[in-house]
Amino acid sequence: MALKDILKRIEQQSQADIASVNKEAKEKCAAISKETEGIIRELKEKNRYAASLKAKKTKEYLLQEARIKMAQEKLKKKGEVLDSIFKESLDRLEKIADKEYMSWMGKAISNVIEPGENEIVLSQKFIRSIDTKNFLETINKKLENKSWVKLSKDTRTEEIKGGFILKKRKKEINCSFESLLEEKRNDIKLKISQILFKNS
Numbered sequence: 001m002a003l004k005d006i007l008k009r010i011e012q013q014s015q016a017d018i019a020s021v022n023k024e025a026k027e028k029c030a031a032i033s034k035e036t037e038g039i040i041r042e043l044k045e046k047n048r049y050a051a052s053l054k055a056k057k058t059k060e061y062l063l064q065e066a067r068i069k070m071a072q073e074k075l076k077k078k079g080e081v082l083d084s085i086f087k088e089s090l091d092r093l094e095k096i097a098d099k100e101y102m103s104w105m106g107k108a109i110s111n112v113i114e115p116g117e118n119e120i121v122l123s124q125k126f127i128r129s130i131d132t133k134n135f136l137e138t139i140n141k142k143l144e145n146k147s148w149v150k151l152s153k154d155t156r157t158e159e160i161k162g163g164f165i166l167k168k169r170k171k172e173i174n175c176s177f178e179s180l181l182e183e184k185r186n187d188i189k190l191k192i193s194q195i196l197f198k199n200s
Helices: 003-046 048-094 098-112 124-129 132-143 177-197
Strands: 116-122 147-151 163-168 171-176
Touching (some): 048 177, 098 163, 098 171, 116 124
Parallel strands (some): 116 147
Antiparallel strands (some): 163 171
């Protein structure tokens, strides 16, 4: 599966999750509202004036409590679903064809590199599978001497599974697969949280 297809699948799945959360939230709140109508009628029969105030507070309290509890449960479940999706996505990204991976790396580095000398952290798997010297020479040639990269000795090369980390002085740009996927996951979680808690 191509890189763009994997990222597209993540977007489609996240949109489906958000739509599902929104639909379930509305249905649950409607059901709670209907249940409280029975409580309201019972209270009104006993004391119309006092009941109207109590009924209103009871309905608001029940809805508020239910929304919060439901939101917490849904957020937990959606988090578990997202964890599964992103684990699968990371596994698929690791298996991208070399030609596409090299092309993506070249474009991504060109997009984020700073002028002058930069250090690049590559995954051990990538370093072992290619001619690193030739790869960096090709990248530097495309940059036309405005910027250039050299291989970093950063120990995180053992930690990342793909992509790269670009460093210059105290600044760094993390474009590892893990970081890119985590950024998307956080964005999706934020959207889901906003839907779940907006009426709580």
